Amino acid sequence: KDTTKAYTQVPHKTLKSKVLVTLVRVEYNGAVLGDSPKAGVLPDGTAEYDFSTSFEYSPDGPNSLDVLVQKPLLLTVLEVVPKEKKKPERITPLGQAVVDLLPLLQGTTLNFTVFAPLYAVSASPSEIFIFVSQGGLEVTVSTKELLLSATQFSSGNLLSITLEAVYSVPDAFTADTQQNCMVCLQIPAAGEKEFPLLFKNGILKADGKNEPLPRPKHWPLGPILAPDALNIPNSFIVGGPYEDEDGELTKSERAQRGSCGTRKGAVSWMLLQWPCEGPE
Known part of the structure; x- marks a missing residue:
């Protein structure tokens, strides 16, 4: 059975010289596939996550052809505020992006890479909204073998x-x-x-x-x-x-x-x- 893997890279900018620590949460079809390791934003405004996750495709399972065609991958960038004296660690959503999986079903490729625009969450402060909306996620999606051949796709x-x-x-x-x-x-x-x-x-x-x-x-x-x-x-x-x-x-x-x-x-x-x- 085939699996789909996603690798993420998040351009972002620091705010008022604050070192921003973030992670990426990957979801598909209502299920959380995993969280990336925490990563600090670099001086050039990017954060890189050495992270992959997967889900199982099955013709008769919850992630069938019909589901892969209709539903994109959902990625959420989260800010991680370290715990302080009496305050626990706090995780705040900053932005989200989606990735269309249709290219995997056209019978011509085992993988593709996209730059998915990042959109700020509704409740973001104005300065975070501006910086997040200028960023995006570089995502690679792959399968071990073709989900459909070109002939199957055309028929x-x-x-x-x-x-x-x-x-x-x-x-x-x-x-x-x-x-x-x-x-x-x-x-x-x-x-x-x-x-x-x-x-x-x-x-x-x-x-x-x-x-x-x-x-x-x-x-x-x-x-x-x-x-x-x-x-x-x-x-x-x-x-x-x-x-x-x-x-x-x-x-x-x-x-x-x-x-x-x-x-x-x-x-x-x-x-x-x-x-x-x-x-x-």
């Missing part, structure tokens, strides 16, 4: 599905209640059961508010400490004319559809997912 099906929003939601959907808005799509699979594709953590929008355009598409990771890290690079919702399917709508209902996004509440996702039907 399979890889779809990209973006869910933008659901409009004119029921009045019972209110922003002041604890609700998790979800949409489930059933993807047909030849000779097999339908594949359920779940979009979670929809954000309820108030009446009369339109989303700005263009706006970035998001990874389906759910809430994380650095929300900007959810943005998929070079992938945006740009708006514009759409070819609508009228179905059984009457003339008056067809006219109402154009304004339902502002007259009543809406739930926004802006999520991109890649359901993958593997080769036979």
